[in-house]
Amino acid sequence: MNIKSYYPFNRVIVLSIMSCLLVLGCVSDAPVLSEEGTEEMHKVPDIDLVQPVAMEVIGQAGATLLTALSATIDTAGIKDAIGYCNLNANRLVKDLASEYGVDIKRTSLKLRNPNNEPTKDEELILAYYASQHNQGEVCEGELSKVDGVYKYYHPIYLMDKCTACHGIKGETLNKKAAKKLEELYPNDQALGYEAGDLRGMWVLTFKKSSF
Ligand code: HEC
Numbered sequence: 001m002n003i004k005s006y007y008p009f010n011r012v013i014v015l016s017i018m019s020c021l022l023v024l025g026c027v028s029d030a031p032v033l034s035e036e037g038t039e040e041m042h043k044v045p046d047i048d049l050v051q052p053v054a055m056e057v058i059g060q061a062g063a064t065l066l067t068a069l070s071a072t073i074d075t076a077g078i079k080d081a082i083g084y085c086n087l088n089a090n091r092l093v094k095d096l097a098s099e100y101g102v103d104i105k106r107t108s109l110k111l112r113n114p115n116n117e118p119t120k121d122e123e124l125i126l127a128y129y130a131s132q133h134n135q136g137e138v139c140e141g142e143l144s145k146v147d148g149v150y151k152y153y154h155p156i157y158l159m160d161k162c163t164a165c166h167g168i169k170g171e172t173l174n175k176k177a178a179k180k181l182e183e184l185y186p187n188d189q190a191l192g193y194e195a196g197d198l199r200g201m202w203v204l205t206f207k208k209s210s211f
Helices: 017-023 047-076 078-100 120-134 160-166 175-184
Strands: 006-012 027-033 102-107 142-146 149-157 198-206
Touching: 047 078, 047 102, 047 149, 047 198, 078 102, 078 160, 078 175, 120 142, 120 149, 120 198, 160 175
Parallel strands: none
Antiparallel strands: 006 027, 102 198, 142 149, 149 198
């Protein structure tokens, strides 16, 4: 894949799952990756089809992870919930994605699990999101076509409850949790976050036959 340019294009405005329902179908100017580095503008005629499916999967995946995590934290405590997350987070998401016939992952510029590493196009979107966030803007859903398939990206912001595992050592992240994380993820970069920080993004890749 060769991505040369990053230029204004159409996208659907997605502020959150709730607001997305309200603005479904709205299209505005925004940057999206070009396909194979070609310089011409691409239309994405299927955006109205892609976006609602993407948001449904992301909504369900987020809810599945949160429910499973909260239940484990309540019953087993934060330290064991980290082990649970390590073993099950990706499997839960993958199971759900296969139900919908899409690939789904979470990625970030500051990774905890190196297996969640971003690809080239994902890195560009993450960098774009980071610059938007640094300028105080709210990041929104983005759509691109990479190697002939649609990829939908959606920002992940940190909530208060996430700081128990992604927060500041000795403050929001307690000692036991910090120790467990060090054992499991010796190169963990996903620490030191506060609520409202941009943590990373969801990426949905649609199979060619999807649309
Ligand atoms: C119980 C601890 C725990 C809580 C709470 C938690 N996480 Fe995580 N998070 C983890 C672990 C462990 C991983 C690595 C999972 C894996 O191995 O794929 C992870 C990975 C991630 C990733 C994937 C990218 C990477 O760095 O590997 C994102 C994105 C993420 N978390 C966001 C969040 C958000 C947002 C919240 C709050 C809604 C949250 N996490 C709450 C433990 C937690």
